[in-house]
């Protein structure tokens with residue numbers, strides 16, 4: 217990518233650069249999450265990348281989801297990383313220790329990520345159906361063929377991670393949330409005490425040389441210890457609750473699950489599995505209610521819960537807006553939107569663009585350059601806007617679209633952005649950033 221003129225001057229140029237980024241990150245089998253830092257397929261990245269790709273080629277978009285589905289474990293879990301053969305990312309498949317547990321021939325991690333797939337597939341199907349012809353035919357064939365796999369994925373989440381009646385999914389690693397070092401997890405991680413393990417060398421800090429943009433070494437020690445704890449029990453779902461020293465009921469992931477279960481029910485009715493729809497809708501209701509019940513009366517934000525201490529988790533992070541994704545309660549929705557547009561979030565006049573940061577900009581723990589502790593993540597902007605548009609809120613979709621396009625015109629397709637200066641941070645040419653640029657332009 218890159219070209220030599222920054223910033224970008226026109227929306228046409230933004231689109232063409234975004235397509236170049238995805239093409240450059242395409243190694244044939246997969247579009248890697250980023251060229252250098254993340255040379256593999258990540259589960260939720262792949263779903264966003266697929267919807268972006270579908271603006272260019274429905275066939276290529278479906279191929280991406282196909283490759284991910286092929287890595288599904290026998291249990292139904294879709295792993296958070298499907299490794300390519302490109303070296304340079306740590307922890308790699310050997311360190312994960314999933315060989316023999318993952319399906320034959322699949323190199324994967326042993327945890328999951330938020331289930332945005334059915335929502336993105338529904339989006340792709342709608343786009344392909346509107347286009348008609350070969351696109352519509354391919355999308356229908358793909359959906360009919362893979363529906364049982366997506367249903368298995370949701371059934372696994374519900375049974376292995378969400379069967380305790382709370383209407384919330386439990387995660388055993390911050391990586392599963394996709395918001396790795398969010399202050400949401402500081403309390404639970406403070407109780408993770410790494411024991412004896414193989415020494416390791418991080419590769420992420422060789423690539424993002426300003427280390428203040430990445431998690432600390434202490435955090436990485438805990439991340440690797442949790443991997444070790446899972447590997448020690450062979451990634452056996454039934455044994456994880458007894459051994460894992462990190463267990464959090466993740467409110468944002470639960471909202472995503474509720475919304476995606478609804479989307480999957482719609483696809484099931486349309487494409488030959490109508491008998492699955494009532495169960496999927498039941499899960500959607502259960503988790504929607506579970507998410508609503510976490511809302512703190514005082515702050516109006518949804519909260520995670522530490523399973524091991526039974527405590528609510530307090531810091532004001534973007535995950536607090538989980539009800540924007542899933543709720544059916546109009547009063548709650550109105551209150552959340554008021555907060556979202558208020559001075560602690562997108563209404564903070566100091567912001568470079570009126571977009572939600574990963575923590576409230578008035579939070580005392582805000583670190584505006586560090587990963588999930590403050591920066592603005594383009595993929596989150598689009599996902600939340602997409603959820604609002606699905607509710608019929610075109611006005612807010614367009615507001616977020618305008619602000620996001622203005623942000624992206626600086627031209628680097630950053631992984632995340634400094635909220636007050638608009639500086640791109642982390643990886644450049646990040647695939648899901650390019651993908652959502654294409655969605656904004658579609």
Ligand code: 9WN
Nearest residue numbers: 249254258260261391394395396420
């Ligand atoms: C660990 C790929 C992934 C995203 C996550 C983001 C980051 C990985 C890492 O990159 O996590 O899974 O090595 O930092 O936090 O959301 O899916 O883009």
